[in-house]
Amino acid sequence: MSAPSNLPPQVFRQAVEQAALAISITDEQANILYANPAFERVTGYRAEEVVGRNQSLLSYKVTPDLVYETLWAQLRRQRAWNGMLVNRRSDGGRYLADLTITPVVDAAGKTSHYLGMHRDVTEVHHLERQVQNQKAMIESVVDAAQVAICLLDERDHVVLDNQEYKKLIGDLGREPVALLLTRLREQMGAEFDAARASRRAIRQRAVKVERHGQPARWFACAVSWFDEQDASADAFYEPTKRHYLLLTAQDISELKRQQEAIRLNSLSALLAEQERIQSLRETLAGAVFQLEGPLNTLTAAVRLLERRREGNGEEAFDVAIETALRDSRAALDTLSACIPDQRAEAIQPLNLNEVLRDVLKMSTAALLAAGVVVEWRPAQELPAVHGGATQLAAMFRQLLANAIEAMNERRAGDQGHERVVRLITLPHADHVEVILEDTGPGIPTEWRYKVFEPFFTTKGAERGHLGLGLSMAQDTVARHGGLIDLDSDYREGCRVRVQLPLAAGGVK
Ligand code: FAD
Numbered sequence: 156m157s158a159p160s161n162l163p164p165q166v167f168r169q170a171v172e173q174a175a176l177a178i179s180i181t182d183e184q185a186n187i188l189y190a191n192p193a194f195e196r197v198t199g200y201r202a203e204e205v206v207g208r209n210q211s212l213l214s215y216k217v218t219p220d221l222v223y224e225t226l227w228a229q230l231r232r233q234r235a236w237n238g239m240l241v242n243r244r245s246d247g248g249r250y251l252a253d254l255t256i257t258p259v260v261d262a263a264g265k266t267s268h269y270l271g272m273h274r275d276v277t278e279v280h281h282l283e284r285q286v287q288n289q290k291a292m293i294e295s296v297v298d299a300a301q302v303a304i305c306l307l308d309e310r311d312h313v314v315l316d317n318q319e320y321k322k323l324i325g326d327l328g329r330e331p332v333a334l335l336l337t338r339l340r341e342q343m344g345a346e347f348d349a350a351r352a353s354r355r356a357i358r359q360r361a362v363k364v365e366r367h368g369q370p371a372r373w374f375a376c377a378v379s380w381f382d383e384q385d386a387s388a389d390a391f392y393e394p395t396k397r398h399y400l401l402l403t404a405q406d407i408s409e410l411k412r413q414q415e416a417i418r419l420n421s422l423s424a425l426l427a428e429q430e431r432i433q434s435l436r437e438t439l440a441g442a443v444f445q446l447e448g449p450l451n452t453l454t455a456a457v458r459l460l461e462r463r464r465e466g467n468g469e470e471a472f473d474v475a476i477e478t479a480l481r482d483s484r485a486a487l488d489t490l491s492a493c494i495p496d497q498r499a500e501a502i503q504p505l506n507l508n509e510v511l512r513d514v515l516k517m518s519t520a521a522l523l524a525a526g527v528v529v530e531w532r533p534a535q536e537l538p539a540v541h542g543g544a545t546q547l548a549a550m551f552r553q554l555l556a557n558a559i560e561a562m563n564e565r566r567a568g569d570q571g572h573e574r575v576v577r578l579i580t581l582p583h584a585d586h587v588e589v590i591l592e593d594t595g596p597g598i599p600t601e602w603r604y605k606v607f608e609p610f611f612t613t614k615g616a617e618r619g620h621l622g623l624g625l626s627m628a629q630d631t632v633a634r635h636g637g638l639i640d641l642d643s644d645y646r647e648g649c650r651v652r653v654q655l656p657l658a659a660g661g662v663k
Contacts, residue, residue, distance in 0.1 A: 179271045185210040199245035215243040251277045302405040305332045354380040373411040374404040439494045504539035530577040540655045550631040561595025594648040
């Protein structure tokens with residue numbers, strides 16, 4: 156490229172003199188012919204000190220020979236070379252030079268001079284290395300973390316993840332961050348979007364992931380958002396931010412399983428205790444009921460005798476019989492007072508699907524032992540009812556136990572009969588309905604209401620049945636403001652329907 160003819164040569168000279176880059180012009184042996192003031196500022200050598208000396212005076216001798224060989228091979232082909240060299244200043248200090256050398260070719264096509272331009276990039280290099288080191292450090296810390304970490308950009312692209320996260324990709328079979336965020340959003344509803352809009356961090360939340368045919372997994376998830384200043388040239392005068400989402404997820408499935416086992420164990424213990432009290436109540440109530448009849452008859456007989464013998468003067472006999480009656484009544488009252496109270500229990504909003512799921516889990520052994528197939532058909536969405544979780548669980552367990560027992564009875568005489576328990580939940584406008592069907596012998600229509608009476612049993616007292624199970628179930632349902640009945644149209648076995656009102660109301 157030739158200089159424009161309308162520009163005087165001193166303009167070029169001044170431009171080179173005032174340039175911020177260290178500029179030197181050498182002969183074809185790299186002997187310095189000219190150095191500008193910036194060269195002095197960068198190298199510490201004054202122009203008069205370096206003119207006539209070789210450019211190699213700047214070499215710190217740690218730059219590999221191969222770099223120089225490449226440099227000169229390029230220049231020999233009359234091509235410009237650019238690269239990094241470690242240079243030494245006049246005071247002995249080192250700096251990193253970003254150097255460009257351009258051959259100056261004469262009219263005969265021969266290289267007559269070289270133009271060298273360089274700047275000190277030590278500080279830039281230092282910062283770049285620092286950034287790289289920090290990045291490497293962050294990546295190794297993130298990789299070593301025992302929680303899955305994933306960073307998403309605003310287009311939901313994963314820009315950083317760690318080993319634990321990569322393991323999750325293998326386990327969950329799709330992009331785990333999308334799955335976990337979807338579950339979190341479903342669980343939190345509008346709260347999630349509000350947190351996102353205000354960039355408010357979401358602290359640890361347990362998120363359940365269910366996959367077909369595999370046990371459910373639980374993750375403690377936390378989400379935070381942060382902004383990064385856009386570093387592109389476009390954003391230099393118009394700063395913009397990039398938004399990122401950071402998700403951490405820790406697998407807590409084992410912990411959840413343990414908690415679930417502990418919860419079921421304590422619920423089982425609570426139910427066993429309640430059943431023990433219940434049976435005590437039944438026994439004592441039975442004893443009181445049994446004694447009340449003859450005692451009432453005796454009282455009536457005594458009153459009759461008293462009237463007949465009025466004025467006969469047998470006061471001693473009257474006193475004795477009165478005392479016996481009074482003592483008997485007092486004993487009966489004492490017995491009644493011994494009947495333990497129904498346990499007080501916190502009334503709370505309940506999802507009957509969860510209560511029934513617990514009941515099924517606790518009854519697994521009994522169902523397996525009886526060879527009963529369970530068809531569990533919970534409604535997808537079930538509104539809450541207000542109730543005592545233990546009371547309702549105990550009641551449904553009683554109904555399930557009745558069904559198993561009924562089918563065991565039928566099995567005795569009908570070997571090939573299929574034993575199925577169908578448990579269905581249905582939402583209605585003002586109540587939730589639970590249907591329990593079995594394939595046992597069923598209950599005759601004429602006993603449809605009688606079976607709810609205390610002490611009525613279809614099984615016979617000689618087999619240890621007091622006949623209080625359905626009566627107690629009715630008592631529990633009534634205390635929840637609900638209804639229980641038997642479907643007389645059902646012919647396959649027995650169908651019990653329990654209806655419990657939605658949350659308003661409560662339990663007496
Ligand atoms: P040298 O013995 O000089 O050379 C090392 C290798 O380079 C040899 O193997 C040889 O094959 C090759 N070589 C050297 N001179 C020539 C030549 N004239 N023709 C063909 N091949 C050759 N070096 C720096 O370290 N820092 C600088 O800032 C720097 N600026 C330069 C600016 C210009 C304009 C030019 C032309 C060169 C510059 N050099 C610079 C290169 C410098 O001239 C030396 O080649 C280099 O410093 C290595 O010096 P040395 O004494 O270690 O080895």
